[in-house]
Amino acid sequence: MNATELKAFALFSDLGDGEREELAALLEERGLSIGETLFEQGDEADALVLVVRGRVELASRRSTEKVAVGAGATIGVLALLAVGTRETSVIGADASDLLLLSREKFLRFAEDHPRVAFRIAAAVAAEVAQHARAALAGRDASIG
Numbered sequence: 001m002n003a004t005e006l007k008a009f010a011l012f013s014d015l016g017d018g019e020r021e022e023l024a025a026l027l028e029e030r031g032l033s034i035g036e037t038l039f040e041q042g043d044e045a046d047a048l049v050l051v052v053r054g055r056v057e058l059a060s061r062r063s064t065e066k067v068a069v070g071a072g073a074t075i076g077v078l079a080l081l082a083v084g085t086r087e088t089s090v091i092g093a094d095a096s097d098l099l100l101l102s103r104e105k106f107l108r109f110a111e112d113h114p115r116v117a118f119r120i121a122a123a124v125a126a127e128v129a130q131h132a133r134a135a136l137a138g139r140d141a142s143i144g
Contacts, residue, residue, distance in 0.1 A: 011123045027099040032092040041089045045079035047100040054096025058088040077124045080106045
């Protein structure tokens, strides 16, 4: 993946071309076939996942519903910043191309580029807040 393609992902859209180029060099490419599991709920969350092509399903033991996400989706944004476990399993719904950014590589990048890392962390916080607001709005709607 090149730096221009990273611009499609909200976490990296505000970065400069040079900054995206350096991040692109840290990404691991991964293919996922239909029905193949990338990781299971409860596994260590040690990398951000970017969906470049195809679709993947997110499944949780807490719900019978599966959610499909496609190109442009980010999965596991908090894995860049915090140690924890995966909240969902990710399974290939279509043949998919993914990119993984490990927490370890991101933290090394952050040491050399603290301002860029801060901007990415701010984008992570905004995404998490957006998900929290959506979850609360859904809960509020089901209460009434």
